[in-house]
Amino acid sequence: MGLNKQSGNMYPFVTHTWNPIRGRCPHQCCYCYMKRFKVGNLRLEEKELQTNLGNSNFVFVGSSTDMWAADVPSEWIQKVLEHISKYNNTYLFQTKNPIRFLKFLSYFKENYILGTTLETNRDYNITKAPEPIERWMAFMQLNKYSIRRMISIEPIMDFNLRDFLCMLRDIRPEFVSVGADSKRNNLIEPPPEKIKQLIEHLKSYTNVIIKDNLKRLLD
Numbered sequence: 535m536g537l538n539k540q541s542g543n544m545y546p547f548v549t550h551t552w553n554p555i556r557g558r559c560p561h562q563c564c565y566c567y568m569k570r571f572k573v574g575n576l577r578l579e580e581k582e583l584q585t586n587l588g589n590s591n592f593v594f595v596g597s598s599t600d601m602w603a604a605d606v607p608s609e610w611i612q613k614v615l616e617h618i619s620k621y622n623n624t625y626l627f628q629t630k631n632p633i634r635f636l637k638f639l640s641y642f643k644e645n646y647i648l649g650t651t652l653e654t655n656r657d658y659n660i661t662k663a664p665e666p667i668e669r670w671m672a673f674m675q676l677n678k679y680s681i682r683r684m685i686s687i688e689p690i691m692d693f694n695l696r697d698f699l700c701m702l703r704d705i706r707p708e709f710v711s712v713g714a715d716s717k718r719n720n721l722i723e724p725p726p727e728k729i730k731q732l733i734e735h736l737k738s739y740t741n742v743i744i745k746d747n748l749k750r751l752l753d
């Protein structure tokens with residue numbers, strides 16, 4: 535597969551995706567778009583470690599499975615981080631198990647952005663990943679380091695406005711991306727006014743990316 539040019543409902547700034555670790559994601563989120571595909575067991579594709587990642591790209595590493603899940607061997611992650619360090623790109627990592635980032639702090643450079651997904655502040659039991667409050671607590675530990683951070687609120691689910699706003703502000707993210715469930719998985723979604731209040735507040739202190747798929751919930 536190698537380096538893939540970005541297409542589809544991704545972040546607008548991402549130029550490429552690269553998936554050296556593939557297979558069935560242990561988190562098994564009920565809304566996962568990868569559920570449609572036969573992806574096999576979790577594995578490191580060693581041949582991907584020969585991929586030329588180019589220069590000045592914005593690469594989302596691990597867009598098809600959560601390469602930071604607890605079941606992923608540290609050795610695989612280490613090999614991926616060693617490979618990307620040879621190329622001068624901006625890299626985005628996103629996980630629902632951000633505590634794993636803390637074990638690899640020495641690898642992260644100023645052109646790396648670490649992200650976590652917080653669909654809501656509530657636990658709806660829709661994934662085997664750590665619940666949102668655990669992700670938040672782990673991600674908060676990155677505040678001690680000068681590491682770039684982002685939050686993905688996608689697919690957005692109903693939340694407690696005040697609590698969620700406090701959680702998000704405490705993280706001090708460089709940007710927040712807000713999107714909705716594209717595949718209509720019958721998630722519990724917030725009303726338009728609540729989403730608008732959330733976005734308005736976020737805009738007062740950070741950059742907000744509003745994904746096209748959110749329009750369905752704002753009308």
Ligand code: SF4
Pocket residue numbers: 559560561562563565566567568597598599600630661663
């Ligand atoms: S963490 Fe991401 S890749 Fe893994 S099951 Fe959930 S949505 Fe899919």
